[in-house]
Amino acid sequence: MNFDKLPEEAASRLDWLGSYGEDPEGGVSRLLYSKAWVEGQNALKGWMEEIGLEAKFDEIGNLFGTLKGKNTNETVLTGSHVDTVKNGGKYDGAYGIIAGILAIKYLKETYGEPLRNIEVVSMAEEEGSRFPYAFWGSKNIVGLAKREEVENIKDFEGIPFVEAMKNVGFGFRDESKGMREDLKAFVEVHVEQGSVLETEKIPVGVVNNIVGQRRYTVEITGEANHAGTTPMGYRKDAMYAASQMVYEIISMCKEEGDPLVTTVGKIEAQPSIVNVVPGKAIFTIDVRHTEKEAIVSFTEKMTARMEAISKEHGVETNIDLWMDADPVPMDQKVVELIEKQCKENGLTFKLMHSGAGHDSQIFAPAVPTAMLFVPSLKGISHNPAEFTEPADLAEGVKALIGALYELGYKE
Amino acid sequence: MNFDKLPEEAASRLDWLGSYGEDPEGGVSRLLYSKAWVEGQNALKGWMEEIGLEAKFDEIGNLFGTLKGKNTNETVLTGSHVDTVKNGGKYDGAYGIIAGILAIKYLKETYGEPLRNIEVVSMAEEEGSRFPYAFWGSKNIVGLAKREEVENIKDFEGIPFVEAMKNVGFGFRDESKGMREDLKAFVEVHVEQGSVLETEKIPVGVVNNIVGQRRYTVEITGEANHAGTTPMGYRKDAMYAASQMVYEIISMCKEEGDPLVTTVGKIEAQPSIVNVVPGKAIFTIDVRHTEKEAIVSFTEKMTARMEAISKEHGVETNIDLWMDADPVPMDQKVVELIEKQCKENGLTFKLMHSGAGHDSQIFAPAVPTAMLFVPSLKGISHNPAEFTEPADLAEGVKALIGALYELGYKE
Numbered sequence: 017m018n019f020d021k022l023p024e025e026a027a028s029r030l031d032w033l034g035s036y037g038e039d040p041e042g043g044v045s046r047l048l049y050s051k052a053w054v055e056g057q058n059a060l061k062g063w064m065e066e067i068g069l070e071a072k073f074d075e076i077g078n079l080f081g082t083l084k085g086k087n088t089n090e091t092v093l094t095g096s097h098v099d100t101v102k103n104g105g106k107y108d109g110a111y112g113i114i115a116g117i118l119a120i121k122y123l124k125e126t127y128g129e130p131l132r133n134i135e136v137v138s139m140a141e142e143e144g145s146r147f148p149y150a151f152w153g154s155k156n157i158v159g160l161a162k163r164e165e166v167e168n169i170k171d172f173e174g175i176p177f178v179e180a181m182k183n184v185g186f187g188f189r190d191e192s193k194g195m196r197e198d199l200k201a202f203v204e205v206h207v208e209q210g211s212v213l214e215t216e217k218i219p220v221g222v223v224n225n226i227v228g229q230r231r232y233t234v235e236i237t238g239e240a241n242h243a244g245t246t247p248m249g250y251r252k253d254a255m256y257a258a259s260q261m262v263y264e265i266i267s268m269c270k271e272e273g274d275p276l277v278t279t280v281g282k283i284e285a286q287p288s289i290v291n292v293v294p295g296k297a298i299f300t301i302d303v304r305h306t307e308k309e310a311i312v313s314f315t316e317k318m319t320a321r322m323e324a325i326s327k328e329h330g331v332e333t334n335i336d337l338w339m340d341a342d343p344v345p346m347d348q349k350v351v352e353l354i355e356k357q358c359k360e361n362g363l364t365f366k367l368m369h370s371g372a373g374h375d376s377q378i379f380a381p382a383v384p385t386a387m388l389f390v391p392s393l394k395g396i397s398h399n400p401a402e403f404t405e406p407a408d409l410a411e412g413v414k415a416l417i418g419a420l421y422e423l424g425y426k427e
Numbered sequence: 428m429n430f431d432k433l434p435e436e437a438a439s440r441l442d443w444l445g446s447y448g449e450d451p452e453g454g455v456s457r458l459l460y461s462k463a464w465v466e467g468q469n470a471l472k473g474w475m476e477e478i479g480l481e482a483k484f485d486e487i488g489n490l491f492g493t494l495k496g497k498n499t500n501e502t503v504l505t506g507s508h509v510d511t512v513k514n515g516g517k518y519d520g521a522y523g524i525i526a527g528i529l530a531i532k533y534l535k536e537t538y539g540e541p542l543r544n545i546e547v548v549s550m551a552e553e554e555g556s557r558f559p560y561a562f563w564g565s566k567n568i569v570g571l572a573k574r575e576e577v578e579n580i581k582d583f584e585g586i587p588f589v590e591a592m593k594n595v596g597f598g599f600r601d602e603s604k605g606m607r608e609d610l611k612a613f614v615e616v617h618v619e620q621g622s623v624l625e626t627e628k629i630p631v632g633v634v635n636n637i638v639g640q641r642r643y644t645v646e647i648t649g650e651a652n653h654a655g656t657t658p659m660g661y662r663k664d665a666m667y668a669a670s671q672m673v674y675e676i677i678s679m680c681k682e683e684g685d686p687l688v689t690t691v692g693k694i695e696a697q698p699s700i701v702n703v704v705p706g707k708a709i710f711t712i713d714v715r716h717t718e719k720e721a722i723v724s725f726t727e728k729m730t731a732r733m734e735a736i737s738k739e740h741g742v743e744t745n746i747d748l749w750m751d752a753d754p755v756p757m758d759q760k761v762v763e764l765i766e767k768q769c770k771e772n773g774l775t776f777k778l779m780h781s782g783a784g785h786d787s788q789i790f791a792p793a794v795p796t797a798m799l800f801v802p803s804l805k806g807i808s809h810n811p812a813e814f815t816e817p818a819d820l821a822e823g824v825k826a827l828i829g830a831l832y833e834l835g836y837k838e
Contacts, residue, residue, distance in 0.1 A: 210656025243690035244782030245621025262670035371655030
């Protein structure tokens with residue numbers, strides 16, 4: 017295969033797809049079932065057909081493009097989600113679809129009919145940006161999405177999910193039917209959304225695990241007091257306790273070392289007045305690791321430490337665990353096969369975990385699944401400044417070509 | 428004098444004044460130049476006249492009630508501000524006016540004509556709650572208020588200051604005239620707004636100093652990153668640096684000991700998303716002490732420590748000092764005279780500083796000034812739950828009677 021034009025081809029196709037939903041306020045806003053979303057999916061369908069794939073939507077709006085194989089009852093799937101966050105970038109999700117179509121195009125041109133169907137999917141939704149529901153696309157493919165979960169939800173303008181879906185010609189999947197049985201593997205290509213590959217100057221990441229995460233809201237109740245008239249010894253300063261907790265739990269996390277990460281992304285003092293000692297302090301914690309036991313062990317230590325600090329300060333602390341997702345390992349065989357292919361094709365790669373959630377975590381329990389990453393400039397994502405060098409985009413597609421060849425053409 | 432009825436008299440007069448501006452949402456809202464404010468001032472004028480004082484407004488709406496003395500060119504002034512914050516309490520400000528009128532009433536009934544004029548003032552404004560301007564009342568009395576400072580300010584409904592003032596019949600002071608020359612002393616009675624007197628079970632505080640304060644806004648700039656995909660070693664977490672700063676500066680303040688106080692009342696992470704490492708953290712600091720040098724020395728240490736922490740974290744920190752008010756000592760002679768009177772009259776009192784700002788700090792540079800405090804339940808102020816026991820209200824009035832007798836009747 018001649019990959020000379022691949023960098024430019026991948027980059028210009030990303031620009032092209034990014035033009036659907038181009039937002040006057042910056043970046044791309046291609047929210048589920050919006051006009052831009054419909055036009056983007058239809059444009060992708062046209063391109064799939066142009067290169068000779070059989071293209072069709074499922075009931076809810078996932079778009080599939082299939083290169084038929086000899087064994088039509090076996091399918092190797094690739095792709096990602098077509099929706100973006102509001103004012104998102106051109107790469108998140110989109111790159112997985114473009115890479116999938118380009119890979120199949122090259123495979124078809126070079127090797128013709130595969131042994132198994134090779135299929136690319138442009139999934140309806142993953143971000144949860146328009147409605148308070150994420151992974152609508154992948155959860156429908158594997159049969160996890162339930163009608164009742166979206167029947168009463170609305171977007172920020174008050175438009176009901178069901179109305180938005182029906183308005184653009186889609187409806188619910190028949191939930192009495194099981195999941196399709198032809199899927200033999202799923203390989204998702206995605207931008208890293210982190211800066212590991214960029215920093216280490218490695219173009220391809222082979223993902224062996226998606227981290228688990230726990231999210232907490234911590235609410236500390238002390239006593240609001242006048243900042244001038246309350247001597248330090250009289251105070252129950254919720255902010256003082258909070259600052260010690262935040263500082264210590266992040267320090268503890270750093271001591272534990274990679275791949276543990278801990279983030280306090282939101283914090284608030286109440287009543288939030290410069291000259292009032294805060295009676296309340298509220299902050300969030302996001303903890304992630306590739307191993308469930310590591311998450312459990314760290315969060316137990318973290319919670320105990322916060323409780324001890326709370327006691328020392330004489331304040332009340334409520335620690336609310338509101339998200340607890342286990343790590344999702346990728347399929348070992350598919351990962352090894354991708355590693356082997358990368359080596360054979362002379363691609364530089366790194367075995368790594370994903371610190372972010374992806375459609376692959378929905379697929380993995382049902383279908384042998386793996387992921388490929390390419391670098392993200394400065395790790396920026398969900399932002400108009402998302403960028404990946406065209407040369408790196410090409411390396412990701414090449415890695416995917418190798419993977420799909422292995423999975424789709426070989427016995 | 429028979430003080431048997433004084434506790435009930437003081438408490439019921441506070442209820443009476445609190446009925447002007449009673450807010451359906453709770454507490455008292457008697458904002459400058461509002462209908463409730465006008466009615467409250469007029470009601471006070473009526474009461475002053477009822478007990479035989481000569482009552483009149485100045486140009487801007489400060490209300491004075493005078494018990495004429497033999498030397499009409501010498502005046503001893505007492506009183507406080509009639510305005511409240513929105514949904515404030517019945518005691519802040521109001522108590523100083525009620526106490527002043529009651530004290531003069533008792534003095535007049537017992538001793539008749541004084542040597543000097545004894546005057547009570549119900550000052551127009553101190554809180555800065557309606558317009559972004561505080562101490563309008565006292566600053567006009569001592570000649571510090573300038574027309575140009577309020578000519579372009581508006582309230583939260585967009586009503587210009589000048590329009591609000593003229594609508595209720597007031598206008599600007601003649602700034603070409605100097606400050607009145609008859610003022611020999613000012614004694615303000617006020618609720619403590621802290622819990623020192625309550626905790627120590629002492630009914631009267633004699634204030635010898637009003638704290639100075641410095642206020643800062645600290646803005647830390649790190650790098651916003653994905654909470655999952657950014658290993659700890661790659662982060663420039665503004666919130667991590669902020670938590671260490673907040674924890675350490677409050678700890679440093681506690682080590683220094685009373686009367687130093689340090690408060691972080693507001694804090695914010697940006698972009699304030701649970702799964703994004705904050706690229707910015709912004710918080711406020713309020714530092715107070717009775718000695719200027721102590722404020723300077725602590726804030727220098729504090730600033731140096733924050734700069735060092737900033738460097739350790741590899742973030743940028745901007746420390747903006749936007750308020751720098753020196754401590755205001757009360758007049759030593761007036762303070763000693765009040766102490767002497769309290770002892771002679773068997774009142775239990777404590778020499779203390781004020782951690783909050785008061786009209787007295789505006790008077791002090793121009794007129795020999797002192798303050799008296801009574802306990803505030805749990806230190807609560809600027810809140811409908813403000814409360815002082817009637818017995819304590821009476822002790823404050825008694826201390827004021829002693830002070831005014833000393834200042835107004837003696838050679």
